[in-house]
Amino acid sequence: MADDLVNVQIDGTWHQFPKGTRMIEACRQAGVEVPHYCYHPKLSSPGNCRMCLVEMGMPPRPKPGEELTRDEDGRLPIQWMPRPVIACANTVSENLGIRTESALTKSCREGVMELLLINHPLDCPICDQAGECRLQEFSVEHGTGGSRFREDKVKKPKNVDIGPRVRLDDERCIMCSRCIRFTAEVADDPVLGFTERGSHTTLAVHPGRRLENNYSLNTVDICPVGALTSTDFRFQMRVWFLKEIESICTGCGRGCNTEVSSREGSILRQTPRENNEVNSTWMCDRGRLDFHYVNSEARLTQPLLKGSEGHRAVSWKIAVKTLADNLAGFESSKIAIIASARLTNEDLYLVRRLAQQLGVKELDVIARLGEDDGYLVAADRNPNSRGAALVLGLDSEPGSRVCGIRRDIESGKIAALLAIGEDLTSPEAGFSPALLSQLEFLGQIHHTANSTADAAAVVLPGATSFEKSGSMVNVTGRLQRLAPVVPLPGEAREDWVILRDLLQALDGGNGAGSSDEVFSLLAQEVSAFEGRTLAGISPLGEVLLETGETVPLLEREKERIAKGEIVG
Amino acid sequence: MSLSVPADIEKEIDERITHYPVSRRSAVLPVLHILQRHFRFLSEDAVSWTAAKLGLEPIQVLEVVTFYPGFRQEAPGKVHIRVCRTLSCAMAGSYELLDNLCQAAGIDASRMGHHHPFAVSKDGRFSIEFVECLASCGSAPVCLVEDELHERVSPETAPDLLARYS
């Protein structure tokens, strides 16, 4: 659409917007919030909630022969219409007027609020949505405070099991249909629908069908009330106690932008954050719920050395020195390092330095390949394969040397192995405990106990992606930042800290004091990062590589925007 | 799929679907009408069958079935009677007509409610439903017995009406 600007008066002030902008978006851009429930920029606009009704005006149609007089700014008079219009679906045009504070608009909002509440259970004290409920918010802002409703409320099903991860309370539902539209328009799994009619309208799944697709929890995010709640998050915490930090999901190479909520060091939920270059406003359920391991009993919390009676805890100083001494005791050609494409660029930069320091040539990461689901889950299940390839300077596909390393261990060519951020006995890595036992030395840096750590002489407790700062590069080549959300358990340390200390112990002399500094060193050495800083990466990331790769879900969204079906 | 649709009914359905060359989904109502005519009501299986037939999700069919009072989800009596409740008929005595019909058929009208719009007589011969405007206000009160419209049915003649279908 051409940037054909039109003049629009909002609450008495004139603004300019591209012609065709939805009134609700124009208001938002002008700093005027129009309350709404059913409208969602990524979904079609049914205009059903009527909360965004505003007073609208246009220049009067001149009588034959009459000419309207313009004011000194060239504006025509506005004739206000007696009937309110919905701001979500109507678009702006030249000399249009919008009143969001007028008596008519206010009475519309009061009326709609009252009607939305008459059959609502008002069970806020036990509702998970309380605190982030649009019904509560707009009730305070636009409601009357009292209730004239004296009848019995309509009874509907409660605590309905509609799928493994989502619960439904039909009495709380305000029939905005966002969830239905999401499942039909975005997830292509139209299992939700309305049954019955009128005031008895009921959100439902068909008996025998479930809302169980990998995007089901997005319905909870977009539900403006507490009708749909997350089975995982239900009754865990009042939302106003949550501390929210922006980060990215590391479940696959998409790097969906997230907001991670925690309380007193425990992560309680993860929700998507809008980024129209990455994940729109959605994320998959698997990635979203993949944080419970952070609180696992199996977390490594102390540096460990293996002795005749198994592992024992030692100080960091001793552990790091032992690791350094052991590695230094092998010929370069006998050492291999297997890092992880789940590590940050900063971690990986120090791995690179470590390899250089030790003269190690056998260096790779573990590949994790699955299938692209056509939505957001990328075929590459590692969050930072592109970063690993760039930073480690891998000359072949990440993971392609691992098979050779396994052979070399078998043949005895490799005698010492350092595994960083990977359990080598995982199916993706494919090392058997027997193979690992052939090594003369095995060191492990990881956040959670595993079979590799079992076999390792030195085990250093690292950090999960929820506990570290740093950057990653997603499958489309976008450089994004992740942030520490919760503190590290016990004595565990961020991987870059461990690696820096290891390098120092090997007399590598890297004195980086922060991940920002590590990034600066990286930027000096790896040309793709040149001129960038970690702090300078925007919350929405930035393009690092032009890969030409597109995200099918985003492409579909663009098509719908072009057709005017959604705002985007 | 446990719904067994006779071949001739399925043939009729397939022919109906051809009336909607642009979208099979449009055939939801006609398919449901044919199934209801044959089975007397629309079971969960009928919903699933229809969905499979038209390439839809079952909920997309259930949404439609539950919207329209013309579709029944429970078995009616052998003869289903719909009495008009709306203004002109009510003014002409349709509430009394309903009561008298229920009484004559041995139907407990108190069992009729939002989720069970009609009630069936103990012997299963009749079911009665109070419905909205049947668009015959000039000859009120009226009722539809199966497909037959009966006009100017004075409440006193309720037993006679039932007798015609016994």
Add this chain to the structure above:
Amino acid sequence: MSNVTYISGKEPHSREHRLIFRNIDRKGYDPGLKCYLKDGGYEQLKKAVTMEPKAITDEVKAAGLRGRGGAGFPTGLKWTFIPPTNTKPVYLICNADESEPGTFKDRYIMHQDPHQLLEGMAIACYAVGAKLAYIYVREEFPHAARILEEAIAEATKAGFLGKGICGSTFDLELYVHRGAGAYICGEETGLIESLEGKRPYPRIKPPFFPAVLGLYMSPTIVNNVESLCHVKHILAMGGAEYAKLGTPNNTGTRILCVSGDVQKPGYFEVQVGKVTLGEVIQDLCGGLKPGRKLQAVIPGGSSAKVLRADERFKLKRGDEMVEIGLEDIPMDFDSLAACGSMAGSGGVIIIDDSRKISWVLNNINSFYAHESCGQCTPCREGSLWMKKISDRIVAGKASPDDVATLESVANNIEGKTICAFGEACSWPTQSFIRKFREELVADTREELAGVPVNHETTLAAANLKN
């Protein structure tokens, strides 16, 4: 009309002018094609397919035909809303979902003279360029659906439908689509959604004006049964001649459906505006029942605002304003609108002094609460709330405050919904309260103010029958 004889006892009233209903109750007339052809049937279609489509639209415009479904929108103008640049297929739908309480005209056309409708539709399709058309028949008319299908089969066989109609290059596929009992399907866009196999949720306008984004997102014309029948007669008479029937801006004939408290309720085809409401009651319907007085009239289907018997109205006669009583209101679109109500679908409901106003209003509110599709908030929540309040007024369980609440709930619905159902369900309440406040308040009890209600108990105690 002289050569037409009618079934004894069903003869048209002398005030009638039968065009559409010419063959209704006609002696020896049957719905078959042979009978229709004997009477000059399909001659207008034969003529139409030799004309420029635009010329037909122009005739309909010149005739001044206004939609007979409820809104009274000019039919010819509606047809011209299809974008001239359109490249998508155009569809035409006949709205035979007759469901506005008080209206009962379409059934007779479909039962007794189906080819008249088919001919009107075929002409309209030719005019707007539609090659696929549906007749959306309400579920409660099973015979109408069957008769129409038989008529379509006959007409197709005879070359009046199907490929190469009447030897021209005009093709038309026409099907009957049965509804399933929902008032909302009478709303154009709700009907379209229903025909698409979805819940009949009306669409927002803009952007979904049917003539632009209608059935399958293609231009679609939705016309009422009666309106489409008129097209045939307009072509036969010529638009200008047709426009001489009725009154200026309210041309032609229309079928009034009268029910309620009159001696002889029924259907009457009259020239628009040529009879008054009083004549309808006294002449056409034989007056009120013995000893009864007129209390109120709902002049255009149950959603039309009620008129009170002793009300005075100001109407423009020529250049001057005159004050008239209810009985003097001419039955046309503009006069009824000027009197604060509407001609709507032509359904006139007469209410005499034996009726309790609260009961009448409650009956209407029950209808709209039942028929609200539930898509948008004000109507979904408000229509049932209004019913619940009026339930209590009827049951003597309401306070005077409840009447005020009832009125404000209606005000919170009107003008705030997706479709005109919002008005349809709020106008009765608004107008009944405005005009019969005293009667309604008389049914309430001051001491019940603010007392919480258990609705089920209230209803159990209520006698809603009279």
